[in-house]
Amino acid sequence: MRRLWRPVLDGLIPYDAGLSLEALARELGRSELVRLSANENPLGPSPLAVAAVKREAARIHLYPDGGSTALREALGRSLGAAPSQIVVGNGADELIALIATAAFEPGDEVIVPVPSFEPYEISARLAGARIVPSPLAGYDTDLDDVLRRVTDRTKAVMLCSPHNPATTIIPRRALLGFLDALGPDSPLVVLDQAYIDFCDDPDHADGIRLLERYPRLVVLRTFSKIAGLAGLRVGYAVASAETIDRFNRVRAPYNVNRLGQVAALAALDDHAHVDKTVRLVLEERAYLSAELTKRGYAFPPSRANFLLVAVSDAADLRARLMREGILVRDGASVGFPGHLRFSVGLRETNEKLLSLL
Ligand SMILES: Cc1ncc(COP(=O)(O)O)c(C=O)c1O
Numbered sequence: 001m002r003r004l005w006r007p008v009l010d011g012l013i014p015y016d017a018g019l020s021l022e023a024l025a026r027e028l029g030r031s032e033l034v035r036l037s038a039n040e041n042p043l044g045p046s047p048l049a050v051a052a053v054k055r056e057a058a059r060i061h062l063y064p065d066g067g068s069t070a071l072r073e074a075l076g077r078s079l080g081a082a083p084s085q086i087v088v089g090n091g092a093d094e095l096i097a098l099i100a101t102a103a104f105e106p107g108d109e110v111i112v113p114v115p116s117f118e119p120y121e122i123s124a125r126l127a128g129a130r131i132v133p134s135p136l137a138g139y140d141t142d143l144d145d146v147l148r149r150v151t152d153r154t155k156a157v158m159l160c161s162p163h164n165p166a167t168t169i170i171p172r173r174a175l176l177g178f179l180d181a182l183g184p185d186s187p188l189v190v191l192d193q194a195y196i197d198f199c200d201d202p203d204h205a206d207g208i209r210l211l212e213r214y215p216r217l218v219v220l221r222t223f224s225k226i227a228g229l230a231g232l233r234v235g236y237a238v239a240s241a242e243t244i245d246r247f248n249r250v251r252a253p254y255n256v257n258r259l260g261q262v263a264a265l266a267a268l269d270d271h272a273h274v275d276k277t278v279r280l281v282l283e284e285r286a287y288l289s290a291e292l293t294k295r296g297y298a299f300p301p302s303r304a305n306f307l308l309v310a311v312s313d314a315a316d317l318r319a320r321l322m323r324e325g326i327l328v329r330d331g332a333s334v335g336f337p338g339h340l341r342f343s344v345g346l347r348e349t350n351e352k353l354l355s356l357l
Contacts, residue, residue: 193219
């Protein structure tokens, strides 16, 4: 018999994003559901991005710019990086896959703090690499443990700060110490900063400022959270021009669609929406944290737009919240059994959530 499929697929469980919001609302017989399970923007998309999408709609018969040139140039200006140091992807998700396609081979080791954002592991395994798990120390990334696991075969280390799902950061000094210890022949260090806009801790490092000193660092960012463009799928990686050149060799020719490109470009200029989003998330995160503490819940201080809270009856609570129209994530599905993970919502939603808890 001809063997059609790669054996590695047998061990992979497809990423389960659950039912669509629309299908779930139908199933529950509710006209309105608030999703706090995907860390989306509670204010909705940048209005400037929506206007840009409307303007561009009549041109969707034309292929997009395969190089996302205007967007990379604008990102370069805003981030203080050269456009040649940036690749735009169909969400940061695509970039995680691109890193694996470009760099990982069977026999390579990829160190992944566990739990972490699931696609790191899935992409690496698909590429045939061996996952070397490094357990979190409680809710924190344990860089001493990660360092002990680095070998000659280590191709990459996947770091996330602020961390999904743990909500914690890697402090600047620990990160710099780790990168210094890896030395000039370091593996790739992927630093996923999808939630950096919600981090108000001065002890957090902006990965892009470290690229000059650590040329094997790859920083991931996204328009999904801060700009509210999750449905358009636009993320980007910033790294050395040599690294970006390797990613460009493996990406699809038109990987970012026309609407995504113009929306992201417009969102970059929408400082009012960014400020409003950050203000809302920080205020409501503080409110939720204070109220949860008053009620006796334990959780790490969040530096992201979501919280990870220890509960005694996660599955029941999640089901009860769902019946009341609020979707949250059962921690068991993201490696934290006995927890709920939920995004910071609007005040009204947060009050309802607290009353149901
Ligand atoms: C840590 C982390 N990285 C990357 C992503 C993916 O972002 P995108 O929507 O740009 O694919 C997410 C999405 O939730 C995330 O939590």
